[in-house]
Amino acid sequence: MSLALGLVGLPNAGKSTLFNALTRAGAAVAPYPFTTIDPNLGQVPVPDERGAAVASVTHPGRIVPAVIRFIDIAGLVRGASRGEGLGNRFLAHIREVDAVIHVVRCFSAPEVPNVVGDLDPVRDAEIVETELALADLETVERAAERAASRAKAGDPGAREQVAALRRMAADLAQGIPARRQRLDATDHPLIRDLRLLTAKPVIYVANVDEGALPDGGPHASALRALADRQGAACIVLAARLEAELHDLPDEEAKAYLAVLGLSEPVLPRLIRASFGLLGLVSFFTVLSDEVRAWPVPAGTSAVEAAGRIHTDMAHGFVRAEVIAWDALVAAGSLHAAREGGAIRLEGRDYVVRDGDVITFRFAA
Ligand SMILES: Nc1nc2c(ncn2[C@@H]2O[C@H](COP(=O)(O)OP(=O)(O)O)[C@@H](O)[C@H]2O)c(=O)[nH]1
Ligand SMILES: [Mg+2]
Incomplete structure (x- = not known):
């Protein structure tokens, strides 16, 4: 089962830095080489100490973990839903993923330009969400028109579909993502088939300055409040630090993390949270030469x-x-x-x- 997660966010939010950290972390913990398939697509094993524990008593030649694919999608800008920037191509990539990791800049770094203005994570997150909702609005309106002509042609089920789609369009126009609407976007086959961008589960990542760890400071708190209002998860990390950790010997990395008040790198937690977000569980098989984790829906x-x-x-x-x-x-x-x-x-x-x-x- 191949799961794909897309990293979205404004330019310079730290998506590529996080992607590099994720794919290198994956390579470092994997018992066999996980390669980055292309610069924007990487396979990462799901860290799972249970596989190693089972292997410690069954002595297989190798442990095969569950994997997640991460896709580093080009930065989104205001107007992407109307084709600005990489616009439609960007949105097409998101349509293919199972869930979204929304990276939001919470670090200051004056040398890194902020495309929109001052540091304001909530505004940044809302720009991205608005673009996604506008793109969905267009999709839903087109579907409503198609359903309306089917209704006119005498299709008995189409009238109810028009009503559902119009309700959905009204909510999207108010910026309410499909996943939080009255109509359950994932249960309704008509809507599931539209593969709406805002129907996908989301984890927010507050990408903070190292100095703001572990809790992330006021900017991360503001983003966490936004995530809470949506019932979404929010993970605080410093992408640049996570990327650098892999260059250090283990002991040094641990000591460094301790100084920052962290007991372990955050990436394994992000990977596991993504796995949980998708409602997946793992079972294991034991053969003479391998212990393998199999991710399946709960x-x-x-x-x-x-x-x-x-x-x-x-x-x-x-x-x-x-x-x-x-x-x-x-x-x-x-x-x-x-x-x-x-x-x-x-x-x-x-x-x-x-x-x-x-x-x-x-x-x-
Ligand atoms: N200070 C600081 N800088 C970061 C952090 N994450 C990314 N950056 C810097 O921000 C710039 C843009 O990062 P990048 O990952 O390319 O952003 P993307 O456009 O979202 O892919 C780079 O110069 C990074 O080094 C961070 O956690 N702290
Ligand atoms: Mg990038």
Whole structure:
């Protein structure tokens, strides 16, 4: 399952710096090389200490983590929805992602020009959101027109669609993103198919000066308040610091973070938060040569989980042998867990839990 997250924000917000930090952090923690596929697209493993713990008792040749793709999208400017700057091309990239990381400048750095004016994270964030909402408004209005002509032609369902789309357009015109509207944008197939930019889940990143860590100071607080009003997550970090950390030996990096009041780099938390934002859980498989994490939507059944690995495993599904990762670690090996009766036999409808280690039995 390939998940994509897009970094959005005004020019000079620190998107590329954060992207570099993310992709290098990924390369540093991965047991096998994760390459940046092209300059703007990088694959990052989801840090998960459970995989390593399972490996410590099963001794595989390698650990294969879940991965997220990050896309560094060119900076957005006022008027992008009307095609200013990279305009439409920029917006097309966002349409393809599963969720958005909205990077907002909260650092001062007089040498880095601010394209809009003084440092004002809430204004900056609102400019970006307005552009996204305006682009969606156009999409929704076009869809409403199409539905209206279907209604005129006698399509019985179209009238209700026109009403729903017009309601949505009215909310967008007021700057209310699709994800916060009365109509659930993700449940309604008509609207889901429009792939609206403002329907995507968002994490705000307050990109602050190192000196403002760990809480981020007043600018980060203002942005956090905006995120709170939207029910969105907000993560405070200094992108430049996160990028620099990977050049330091571990001990030095730790000491440096401690001085700043941080116990660990923020990037792993951002990556995990992105994973959680998408409503994903991981189960693990253990083969002789690898421990592998499989990201699936929460609520996935055992037979669906088997199908993620191979369609044959779903078709011939017999049962799932399940043990929680920590129970396996406590048992010391799969063999010991089996001997001790710690492995449960589950049927096709069993709902996979985060951290399950599963062996699928299937008839070929
Ligand atoms: N002081 C400071 N400067 C930063 C930080 N993050 C990025 N910058 C600087 O801001 C400038 C623009 O960063 P960049 O990542 O290219 O922004 P983008 O246009 O959003 O991709 C660069 O000169 C960065 O070094 C930060 O956390 N603190
Ligand atoms: Mg950039």
